[in-house]
Amino acid sequence: MDLRAFAELAQRERLCLGCTGRLAARLGYGLGNHERGQALLATRAMLAEAEDEAGEAPYFHGGTPAPTSNECGLCEGLCGEVAQLARLVLDAVEGVELETFQVGTLVDKEILVREKELQMASGGHGEPLKSQLNREIGSRVAGVSGLAPERDSPDAVIVVDTRYDTVDLQLRSLFIEGRYTKADRTIPQTRWPCRECRGRGCERCDGSGQMYPESVQSLVAGPLLEAAGASEDKFHGMGREDIDATMLGEGRPFVLELRQPKVRSLDLAALEKVINAAAAGRITANGFVWVERPRVAELKETVCDKTYRVDISCDPPVEIERLKKGAQRLAGKVVEQRTPTRVSHRRADLVRPRRVESMKLLSADGASAELEIRAQHGTYIRELVSGDGGRTSPSLAKLVGAECRVEVLDVLHLHLEET
Ligand SMILES: [Zn+2]
Ligand SMILES: [Zn+2]
Structure with a gap:
């Protein structure tokens, strides 16, 4: 043309x-x-x-x-409103700690259709209106604020809706990796919305909206949420333990995601201290480092052997030699575990083979015993001991010929060093 x-x-x-x-x-x-x-x-x-x-x-x-x-x-x-639209963006990021940003725009559909027709009529080599607006608003915002435009992974994506002169500010989440230990047998790993009210707050949950007033997640995330001025958090653990089990040793890795953070430069070492002081030994969190989003999936896929310590009861009481033999016979064995009844409502009913690496009798007095068990990831330890009505086979109960039950369970170690 x-x-x-x-x-x-x-x-x-x-x-x-x-x-x-x-x-x-x-x-x-x-x-x-x-x-x-x-x-x-x-x-x-x-x-x-x-x-x-x-x-x-x-x-x-x-x-x-x-x-x-x-x-x-x-x-x-719209071509004449760049200064005004840039002002909307600048107001939206006021008081938010950022280094990089990207602007996007929403434009009335009729304008975009008309533009397309004119682009066709003139040979189709024009620049789209949206890209002009993004570029011009972006460079004005950069000029005034000193923020750097970035395409790939900006701290903020700011979408200007030119139809209503509104702005949607999307702040990139922060991801912090660490490890936690848990000595308290009354708190779950993650927040657990109340079954009655589904989180709205009711009599049963005392208005908290939670089944349990506290969790590892709430104790770890509380100070971090506040320091970052974030809107919410997500706790990604590398597996989990039962509420009444402790998590000892070097702890269990997790990544905490902080959404919509208004502050990005957190003093992680200082925050660890705040968390640990407030939790007063019920849990600890340590080893905080910054990570990126892909680390979450990586963590979820990581599996390793675990070592447990359990207190069990035996009914009728079992002689020590018999218990010792039973434990020895399970060591190095692959057991078949059909999904336990206690979790069957949320897991598929399957038979899973799991290897028991070792099982040591630490102490015993007939009616009760203490064992240390190392087993493949995903082994149901309670069922390995009790047999779960024959759903796990072989089991300690079957081998010693008595009803055996796990009374206390501690996770001592995650064998991550070998993965
Ligand atoms: Zn125009
Ligand atoms: Zn409730």
């Missing part, structure tokens, strides 16, 4: 200079759209004058101005 045709299209559609320049974006390398539009119309007018076509192109002759953006037949004023 030649200059004359562009100019005629601009005149016919009553385009502002920004829209004119944008449709001709492949001409005039290095010019902004507004300048390009101006240059295009001026050039066209000068050509007309030189060729004495004045009568043919009155619109450009004699300096008749192009329509302002408010009168523009395409953008309905």
Whole structure:
């Protein structure tokens, strides 16, 4: 398409200079759209004058101005609103700690349809209106705030809805990896919404919305949420233990995600101390480091052997030698575990083979005993001891010929060093 045709299209559609320049974006390398539009119309007018076509192109002759953006037949004023839209963005990020950002825009659908038609009519080499707005708003925001535009993984994505002059600020989550230990046998790993009210708060939960007032998650996340001014957190543990089991040794790895953080520069070492002081030994958290989102999936996929310590009861009492033999016979064995009844409502009913690496009798007095068990990931320890009515086979109970039950369970160690 030649200059004359562009100019005629601009005149016919009553385009502002920004829209004119944008449709001709492949001409005039290095010019902004507004300048390009101006240059295009001026050039066209000068050509007309030189060729004495004045009568043919009155619109450009004699300096008749192009329509302002408010009168523009395409953008309905958007080309002239960049400063105002940038102000909306600047207001939205006020008081938020950021280094990098990216601007996006939502534009009325009718405008986009009309733009497409004009792009087709002019050869399809123009720049889309949205990309002009993103670029111009972005560079104005960068100029005023000193923030750096970034495409790949910005701290904030700010979407300006030009239809309503509203802004949606999406802050990139923070991810902190650490390990926790748990000595308290009354708190679950994660927040657990109340079954009655599903988190709204009722009599049963004392208005807390939770089955348990506290969790490892709430104790760890509380100080971090507050320091980051985040809206919510997600706790991604590398597996979990039962509420009444402790988690000892070096602890269990987890990643905590903080959503919509207004502060990104947290003093992790200081926050660890705050968390541990407040938890007063019920849990500990340590080894905090910054990680990125993909670490969550990696953690979820990591499996390893675990070593447990259990107190069991035996009914009727079992001789020590018999218990010792039973434990020895399970060591190095693969047992078949059908999904236990206690979890069958949330897990598929399958038979899983699991290897018991070792089982040592630490002490025993007939009616009770203490064992240390190392087993493959995913082994149901309670069922390995009790047999779960024959669903786990072989089991300690079957081998010693008595009813055996786990009374107390501690996770001593996750064998991560071997994975
Ligand atoms: Zn326009
Ligand atoms: Zn409730």
